Each structure stands twice: as C-alpha cells, then as structure tokens.
Amino acid sequence: MKKLFYGNICFWISIVFSLNVLADYTIVANKVNNAPKIDGIVDPLEWAAAVPITVCENVGQIKISLKAVYTDQEICFLVTFPDNDESRNHRNLVWDKEKKMYMIGPDREDSFVFKWSMEPEIIDLSIYADNPYRADIWYWKACRTDPVGYADDKICSLSLDKLPQSSKIISKKGYTFYSKRSGDKGTSAYIDGDIPLLHGADKISMFKNVVPTGSRADVVAKGQWKEKQWTIEFKRLLFTGNIDDIQFSLSESYQFGIARY
Numbered sequence: 001m002k003k004l005f006y007g008n009i010c011f012w013i014s015i016v017f018s019l020n021v022l023a024d025y026t027i028v029a030n031k032v033n034n035a036p037k038i039d040g041i042v043d044p045l046e047w048a049a050a051v052p053i054t055v056c057e058n059v060g061q062i063k064i065s066l067k068a069v070y071t072d073q074e075i076c077f078l079v080t081f082p083d084n085d086e087s088r089n090h091r092n093l094v095w096d097k098e099k100k101m102y103m104i105g106p107d108r109e110d111s112f113v114f115k116w117s118m119e120p121e122i123i124d125l126s127i128y129a130d131n132p133y134r135a136d137i138w139y140w141k142a143c144r145t146d147p148v149g150y151a152d153d154k155i156c157s158l159s160l161d162k163l164p165q166s167s168k169i170i171s172k173k174g175y176t177f178y179s180k181r182s183g184d185k186g187t188s189a190y191i192d193g194d195i196p197l198l199h200g201a202d203k204i205s206m207f208k209n210v211v212p213t214g215s216r217a218d219v220v221a222k223g224q225w226k227e228k229q230w231t232i233e234f235k236r237l238l239f240t241g242n243i244d245d246i247q248f249s250l251s252e253s254y255q256f257g258i259a260r261y
Helices: none
Strands: 013-016 026-028 053-056 063-070 074-082 093-096 101-104 111-117 133-141 152-159 167-170 176-183 190-192 207-209 220-225 229-237 253-260
Touching (some): 074 111, 111 229, 133 220
Parallel strands (some): 013 026
Antiparallel strands (some): 013 253, 063 074, 074 229, 093 101, 111 133, 111 253, 133 152, 152 176, 190 207
C-alpha cells in the first residue's frame, strides 16, 4: 500500500464495513448490536466481534493495535499502545523564583490522532504532501480532552492558497503550501486559563476542562494508562450531518492516518 507520513506514523489505513475485503493496513469494522461503553476500560465481550490489526510507528518502532466495530448509528475504535510514562500534564505554569513570575513548563501530554481524508481518491495526507487536501481530525489529549471524555474534533487543510492564520509549508518537492488546523463549529473541551501575577502553588494547570459543544463535541473518547500501556476508546455517529465532519457510508471504505505523541 502507498504510505503517508503524519506525525510518527508512516502508513495509511483504510476502513471497510465488510468481511469481504481485508488487505495490508485495512481494518474491518464488524457490526455489533450495542456500542462498547467508552471508558478506557476494555470489556472483552463488547469488543469480541472486532478483528484487530497491528501497525508499527516508524520513529520509536512502537506497535499500535487497532480494533473497530459499528452499530446502525455509531462507529467505535479501540486503540492500545505501550508507553512507559503516563503524561497527563500539559504546559503547566511553573513559578520562577528568580524572575518572580509563572513560566510555561516543559511537560507535554500524551495524545493520539485520527486523520480522515475528505478527498475522493487516495492521496498523501502527510504534513509535507505535494497535493492539497482536507481532513477530519479526531485529536485525543490526555490533559485537555480526556478528563471530560472527548477527543477534539477539528478540520485540517493543506492549500495552495494562503489562508488566514495558516502556516507556510514547503512540500517534499519544494512546492509552497499553507497548512491550517481549526476546531469544528462549537466550543472545545478546555479553556486557556489566565496566568496569575502573584505566587500561589509552585505549579498550576494552564487549562480548565469543560464539556465541549456543537460539532466539536462529536467524538466521545476516553483513555486509561495502566501497566505501561495506553488504552483509548473512541465513538462517533456514522452520520453527523455537519459539513466539517467525514460522513460514513456502509458501502464505502475510508482512508485515514494515525499518530501518537
């Protein structure tokens, strides 16, 4: 299969709602009567119908396991991968005694991303692709979205036209593109906090968790770190009706990439 490079993962995967098509890096979603409970705690009976695939992250050679099931209304994914440390803090504010002010600390949260192509044909979905594209992003974040049980639903575009608040990208062949990633319509699962001027605790959270709204709340997700492994469950409606989401049909297959940070 053609490969893509997105984050730390160097392959593309397709999903099909059928038992008749199974190839390298193709995950089959099998039908179940009831969707699994999305809590990061795997119930083997809820996922018994799923056929797992294992892919290998190219930088750290980390094996990632994926499973998928669907109901008449929803699609669900189970993701597992090893991680020696549970990183649930992100950009905590740390008090600098010499400067007598809070500074952004070095801690970064664990995260996992699904990147769904919204193009009609198989394309390169990488950051430095030589082709433009639009993609639906499901961005699970251990600090900013997991506490309230969601993934951040976003839209990503790589365009030849300069977009507002976009970043200039030079593609693999030297073409100039502009990359932009923005949240879907609605509000996110976190709010940036104010930086205090006076000393309180030596370390404080940069973010406040809230329940997201609108299309940005489409993807339910919950993760659990245990015994040096992350287990993350995802769930979304097959058809949301939102223009900033990929819509799933049981008669089609869909290209996506994954990344862990």
